[in-house]
Amino acid sequence: MTGPASAFKITRVRLRHYRSIAACDVRLGKLGLLVGPNGSGKSNFLDSMRLTSDALDTTLDHALRDRGGIAEVRRRSTGHPTHFRIELNFATADQTGSYSFQIAAVKGGDFRVSHEDCVVRPAMFGGEDSFYRVRDGELVASSEAFMPAVSDDRLYLVSASSVGPFRMVFDGLRAITVYSINPDVMRGLQKPDSGEILRRDGSNAASVLERLRREAPMSKERIEDYLRLVVPGIDGVDRVSLDSWEALEFRQDTAGSSRPWSFRGSSMSDGTLRALGVLLALFSTSRSASTIGIEEPEAALHPAAAGVLLDALRDASEQRQVLVTSHSPDLLDDVSVTTNELVAVRLVDGGTHLARPDLAGREALADSLFTAGELLRADQLLPELPETQQMSLSDV
Numbered sequence: 324m325t326g327p328a329s330a331f332k333i334t335r336v337r338l339r340h341y342r343s344i345a346a347c348d349v350r351l352g353k354l355g356l357l358v359g360p361n362g363s364g365k366s367n368f369l370d371s372m373r374l375t376s377d378a379l380d381t382t383l384d385h386a387l388r389d390r391g392g393i394a395e396v397r398r399r400s401t402g403h404p405t406h407f408r409i410e411l412n413f414a415t416a417d418q419t420g421s422y423s424f425q426i427a428a429v430k431g432g433d434f435r436v437s438h439e440d441c442v443v444r445p446a447m448f449g450g451e452d453s454f455y456r457v458r459d460g461e462l463v464a465s466s467e468a469f470m471p472a473v474s475d476d477r478l479y480l481v482s483a484s485s486v487g488p489f490r491m492v493f494d495g496l497r498a499i500t501v502y503s504i505n506p507d508v509m510r511g512l513q514k515p516d517s518g519e520i521l522r523r524d525g526s527n528a529a530s531v532l533e534r535l536r537r538e539a540p541m542s543k544e545r546i547e548d549y550l551r552l553v554v555p556g557i558d559g560v561d562r563v564s565l566d567s568w569e570a571l572e573f574r575q576d577t578a579g580s581s582r583p584w585s586f587r588g589s590s591m592s593d594g595t596l597r598a599l600g601v602l603l604a605l606f607s608t609s610r611s612a613s614t615i616g617i618e619e620p621e622a623a624l625h626p627a628a629a630g631v632l633l634d635a636l637r638d639a640s641e642q643r644q645v646l647v648t649s650h651s652p653d654l655l656d657d658v659s660v661t662t663n664e665l666v667a668v669r670l671v672d673g674g675t676h677l678a679r680p681d682l683a684g685r686e687a688l689a690d691s692l693f694t695a696g697e698l699l700r701a702d703q704l705l706p707e708l709p710e711t712q713q714m715s716l717s718d719v
Contacts, residue, residue, distance in 0.1 A: 330415065330416065330642065330644075331415050332351070332353065332413065332414055332415075332613075332614055332644035333351055333411050333412065333413055333499075333614050333644065334351060334412045334413060334419075335348070335350050335351065335412035336348075336349045336371065336372070336409075336410070336411055336412075337408075337409075337410040337423075338368070338371050338407075338410075339407065340398040340406060340407040341396065341398060341407045341409065342364070342367040342395075342396060343367050343398065343670070343673075343674060344367055344368065344371075344674070344675045344677070345398060345674045347676070347678075349677050349678070351646065351666075353640045354640040354644075354645050354664050355645070355646040355664060355666055356654075356660070356664050356665050356666065356695075357369070357646065357647065357666045357668055357677070358648075358649055358650065358655065358665060358667055358668060358695070358699060359650065359668030359704075360650055360670070361650055362670060363670045363675060364668060364677075365649075366618060368666075368668070368675070369501045369616040369646060370390075370501065372499050372614065372616065373499065373501040374386050374396070374409070375409060375496055375499065376496060376497055376499040376501075377389065378478050379480060379493060379496055383426070383434075383476065383477055387426075387434065392432055393426065393428050393432065393433075393434045394428070396426075397426075398674075405428045406428065406437065407425070408423065408424070408425040408426075408438070409423060410422070410423035413492065413495060415446075415491065416446070417445070417446050417447075418444060418445055419443075419446060420442045420443040420444050420492065421442050422442075422496060423439070423440050424436060424440075424478060433476075435459070436460070436475055436476065436477070437459055438457070438458060440457070441454060441455055441489060441492060442454040443488045443492060451466070452466060453466045453467065454466050455470060455483060455489075459475060460474065460475030462479070466488075467486055467488070469486075470486060471486075480492060481493070495613050498613035499613050499614045499615070499616075500520070500613075500614075501615070501616035502524075502600070502616065502617045503523060504524060504525045504596075504601060504604070504618075505524040505525060506596035506597050506600070508524050508525065508526040509524075509526065509528050509596045510588050510589050510591065510596060511589065512568040512570055513526060513527055513528070513569050513570060514567075514568065515530050515567075515568075515569050517530065517534070518532070518535075521603050521608075525596075525600035528600060528603055529570055530562065530569065531603055531607050532561060533561075533562040533569075534607075535607055536561065536562075539607075542606050546599070546603060546606050546607070547560065549631065549634075549635045550599060550602060552628075553598045553624065553631050553635075554594065556575050557573060557574070557575055557595065558574040558575060558583040559573070559583075560572065560573045560599060561574075563587070570588055570589070571587065571596075572585050572588070573585070573586050573587075573591055573595070592623075594624045594625065594628075597622060597623045598628070601635075602635060604617055605635055605636070605638075605639035605645065606639060612642055612643035613643065613644075614644040614645075614646065615643060615644070615646070616645075616646040616647065616648075617646075617647045618647075618648050619647075619648055619651075620632060620649070621649060621651040621653065621654045629653035629654045629656065630657060633657050633660075650699075651696075652696035652699045655694060655695035655696035655699055655704075656696035657694065658691065658694055660688075660695045661688070662685045662688050662689070665680055665695060666679065666706075667681070667684070667704050667705055667707075669705060676708055677706060678706035678707045678708065679706070679707055680695075680704055681705050681706065681707040682707065683703070683705075684698055684704055687703075
């Protein structure tokens with residue numbers, strides 16, 4: 324299958340004072356593996372993109388309150404920063420550009436948008452850039468003759484999306500989804516919905532499967548093919564209707580029977596349900612192909628399934644950018660994992676550091692001395708840091 328021309332990906336992320344991250348500058352490809360111990364801050368990196376998406380899809384106030392308010396989002400440190408900043412570089416087949424905003428705290432737990440910038444550049448040489456700059460509630464510069472009014476408590480991109488050049492940016496960033504699949508909610512009864520978008524926890528998996536059965540049977544077949552490899556014995560999965568509810572129903576090969584037996588999702592293991600949720604996240608999209616993040620996709624899976632899971636991640640990344648967090652050496656044991664796909668994450672002196680693997684790790688991988696998984700087992704998959712921080716990292 325050929326990836327859509329409209330595929331939107333994040334090529335670079337720069338953060339400042341975002342949760343546990345004092346500052347970072349990370350370049351990303353079509354597949355990004357954020358690897359580090361539990362509690363190192365991998366999820367905070369993905370959450371910066373999710374907050375951007377949430378703020379555009381709902382409101383900035385809702386996105387911040389959903390995280391406990393700006394005091395829980397801006398980094399806590401002895402320097403007492405009063406703001407946080409997110410900058411995302413992006414690319415499509417036709418355009419590149421960047422979008423950034425800075426949120427400042429106001430007394431009483433309120434906030435304001437102190438800076439917001441957007442630049443869209445045509446991929447073809449000779450085209451003119453489209454841009455705007457907002458400072459403290461005022462539009463100070465724009466390439467466009469007519470632009471909507473500004474509000475200092477909302478992201479201006481929501482309003483600016485009505486102006487042609489910025490619509491692509493709004494759609495692409497708004498469609499970013501970060502999944503944290505929850506087998507418990509997939510196991511129970513589910514309220515039917517359109518199945519257009521898999522919810523973050525997988526709680527509408529049955530509706531998504533039904534939509535795929537009707538509208539994209541080849542995608543459903545691909546999901547089931549991978550599921551059979553990840554969970555041997557599974558023959559397929561469908562939605563079953565139960566009055567005004569619905570549930571997952573798996574078909575499983577059973578010794579002595581010529582036909583698979585059916586089992587409700589309530590009877591299936593966490594690993595099976597989680598695998599289905601991850602595969603739906605990878606292959607079920609009906610929105611524009613924007614970036615997706617998946618938290619610990621290998622959780623609850625048998626180590627032998629890690630290779631199949633990596634194949635699925637790579638397969639999906641041909642259609643849309645895939646970013647995952649992991650602390651599993653098994654997922655990284657494949658010799659095909661490259662330094663360009665890896666982002667090493669460590670918590671050093673109370674702050675999260677993210678970067679490509681350090682020189683020793685890059686050389687070990689380039690010379691095929693170790694796999695990334697072996698480096699992780701030996702606690703040697705470390706981010707490249709400024710020299711002043713190398714001693715702290717070696718003591719972690």
